[in-house]
Amino acid sequence: MFCVECGREGKLYNNLCESCFRKKTVLVNLPEIINVSKCLHCNSLFIKKWFKSKDIIRDAISSAIKYHDDAEDYHVEIKLLSRDEGNADVSVKVSAVILGLSFRGEYKVKVKIKNAVCSKCSKKFGKYYEAIVQVRAADRGLNDTEIKTVIHIAEKIVEAYDTFVSDYEKMHNGLDLYIGSMNAGRMIAKSIADKYCAKHSESPKLVGRKKGEDVYRVTFAVRLPKYKTGDFVYINGKVLMIKKILKSGIIAVDLENHVITSFKRDEIENAKPVSNAVKNAVVVSESKDEVQILDPENYKTITLKKPKDFKAKETVKIIKYRDNVFLVP
Ligand SMILES: [Zn+2]
Numbered sequence: 115m116f117c118v119e120c121g122r123e124g125k126l127y128n129n130l131c132e133s134c135f136r137k138k139t140v141l142v143n144l145p146e147i148i149n150v151s152k153c154l155h156c157n158s159l160f161i162k163k164w165f166k167s168k169d170i171i172r173d174a175i176s177s178a179i180k181y182h183d184d185a186e187d188y189h190v191e192i193k194l195l196s197r198d199e200g201n202a203d204v205s206v207k208v209s210a211v212i213l214g215l216s217f218r219g220e221y222k223v224k225v226k227i228k229n230a231v232c233s234k235c236s237k238k239f240g241k242y243y244e245a246i247v248q249v250r251a252a253d254r255g256l257n258d259t260e261i262k263t264v265i266h267i268a269e270k271i272v273e274a275y276d277t278f279v280s281d282y283e284k285m286h287n288g289l290d291l292y293i294g295s296m297n298a299g300r301m302i303a304k305s306i307a308d309k310y311c312a313k314h315s316e317s318p319k320l321v322g323r324k325k326g327e328d329v330y331r332v333t334f335a336v337r338l339p340k341y342k343t344g345d346f347v348y349i350n351g352k353v354l355m356i357k358k359i360l361k362s363g364i365i366a367v368d369l370e371n372h373v374i375t376s377f378k379r380d381e382i383e384n385a386k387p388v389s390n391a392v393k394n395a396v397v398v399s400e401s402k403d404e405v406q407i408l409d410p411e412n413y414k415t416i417t418l419k420k421p422k423d424f425k426a427k428e429t430v431k432i433i434k435y436r437d438n439v440f441l442v443p
């Protein structure tokens with residue numbers, strides 16, 4: 115067997131001796147200039163499509179580099195030689211194995227980075243939306259913690275769905291969120307409902323036609339319960355402190371005996387509110403079953419039955435409802 119190029123005898127690679135094979139083989143094709151676009155707002159990179167890039171230079175080179183068809187075990191070493199806002203000069207060292215022979219090459223590449231606005235950001239800044247999530251609470255406004263939590267949930271979900279919140283609006287003591295994707299909007303509504311034992315519903319609205327198909331926008335209405343964790347309510351002769359609002363219902367403490375009870379959401383919806391005015395009262399004396407305290411309003415001594423396992427300290431927390439005084443756990 116001999117080389118078809120030079121006639122030398124010996125081991126052949128695609129009918130060529132090693133020397134001729136090396137001369138004829140191109141390890142990689144890599145353009146001297148690589149153009150990419152980077153989003154001004156979110157740093158996404160455009161190479162065929164928009165995507166989040168952790169390393170623009172590396173991604174630009176990886177997308178532009180074409181290896182020899184038979185290359186195996188390739189390794190790329192990228193070294194930044196100089197960089198300004200829109201240009202990066204890079205040295206790219208490549209090694210690979212082709213038909214059992216090691217190849218090496220070093221290339222100088224310029225990556226030109228152009229500023230642009232990605233499709234997601236242009237929709238976001240154009241206030242595009244497919245869904246509105248309307249969050250309200252029954253018979254009350256949302257408090258700051260609830261608003262923060264709702265926004266946090268929404269931001270996490272839009273991130274996961276690769277979409278955006280194009281606007282927030284405080285409306286009617288609640289919050290409206292404008293969401294770039296319908297599915298993300300649905301997930302946000304569901305997650306808020308799960309967290310707060312809230313009711314939710316969706317109503318689509320036809321807004322037009324695009325490419326022969328109906329285009330809908332959906333409003334997801336989420337209604338938080340009237341009461342929230344830490345609230346006091348009166349129901350069926352009992353004064354309760356709400357401990358937890360779960361997907362399945364509400365956990366409350368009966369202030370009479372500090373026994374924990376659970377309710378369905380609807381059961382507690384009709385409860386009467388009890389003022390949340392918890393006061394500190396000084397403990398005068400304590401026995402096995404009772405505790406004597408000073409009423410912080412008129413300094414009269416009141417004797418209260420101690421719930422099981424209740425340990426009084428120098429002061430205790432109390433709450434009044436009608437003429438009754440309760441120890442708060
Ligand atoms: Zn040869």
Ligand SMILES: [Zn+2]
Pocket residue numbers: 153154155156157158231232233234235236
């Ligand atoms: Zn962007």
